[in-house]
Amino acid sequence: MYDLPVSVCFFPFSVIKSPSPPLLFSLFVALVMDSGPDPSLYPLHRCKTIHVVRHAQGLHNVEGEKNYKAYLNPEYLDAPLTQLGWQQVNYLRKHVHASGLSKRVELVVTSPLLRTLQTAVGVFGGEGFTDGMNALPLMVANVGNSGREAISSLNSPPFIAVEDCREHFGVHPCDKRHNVSEYQFLFPAVDFSLIETDEDVLWKADVRETTEELAARGLKFLNWLWTRKEKEIAIVTHSGFLVHTLRAFGNDCHPLVKKEMGTR
Numbered sequence: 001m002y003d004l005p006v007s008v009c010f011f012p013f014s015v016i017k018s019p020s021p022p023l024l025f026s027l028f029v030a031l032v033m034d035s036g037p038d039p040s041l042y043p044l045h046r047c048k049t050i051h052v053v054r055h056a057q058g059l060h061n062v063e064g065e066k067n068y069k070a071y072l073n074p075e076y077l078d079a080p081l082t083q084l085g086w087q088q089v090n091y092l093r094k095h096v097h098a099s100g101l102s103k104r105v106e107l108v109v110t111s112p113l114l115r116t117l118q119t120a121v122g123v124f125g126g127e128g129f130t131d132g133m134n135a136l137p138l139m140v141a142n143v144g145n146s147g148r149e150a151i152s153s154l155n156s157p158p159f160i161a162v163e164d165c166r167e168h169f170g171v172h173p174c175d176k177r178h179n180v181s182e183y184q185f186l187f188p189a190v191d192f193s194l195i196e197t198d199e200d201v202l203w204k205a206d207v208r209e210t211t212e213e214l215a216a217r218g219l220k221f222l223n224w225l226w227t228r229k230e231k232e233i234a235i236v237t238h239s240g241f242l243v244h245t246l247r248a249f250g251n252d253c254h255p256l257v258k259k260e261m262g263t264r
Helices: 059-066 070-072 085-097 114-124 180-186 211-226 240-248 255-261
Strands: 024-028 049-054 107-110 136-137 159-161 230-237
Touching: 049 114, 049 240, 059 070, 059 180, 085 114, 107 114, 114 136, 114 230, 211 240
Parallel strands: 049 230, 107 159, 107 230
Antiparallel strands: 024 049
């Protein structure tokens, strides 16, 4: 397995907000300017372009912003997107298509939680699904009581769910996933084969993953990503995962660049 070079400096290429999440960072490894005393240069065949998306507004976010203790409420277990969240998905989808990004992304990697799955297929998936199409839907209709039509997998990149890019494990019910067998029914064209257990055995009711553990998991995820053949990849994940993973990079960058990478 190839480790991601420790000297790599990721930096934001563009930021799209409307008027809150999802947040899109386009990150790439190439000639990195303003990163320190000297620029860094890497052969293109050893580089990947990674587009990182924080999920759109979830139901738990609305209540959690009012009262942090709401994140402990079991009512928000694996919370779905809100209607505003779906509007944010629509906004980002338009940007992805207008910029030509939808034609360049070769793979979409998503955290296997409802809000990230909905965001991923909503932004990078095909158009509406109708019976008789010669392809499975990425999402069936009305997932999470969203009122949304089914989404087709036609003319879209492959989607794969990966546990290592989840939010902090433990304590908060909103960060506990449903069984994979339930997701496979709701998101038929998403590949869940890398998830080893049907039930969520990583989430513990009384133990919250530390930021250090999350950052280590994030680096493990990036090392796995480095083994993929695809050169341009979209990742749909969570704010905590992004902040603590990206803070592990940029120690050889200018302080302003380092700060950008670890900012929510």
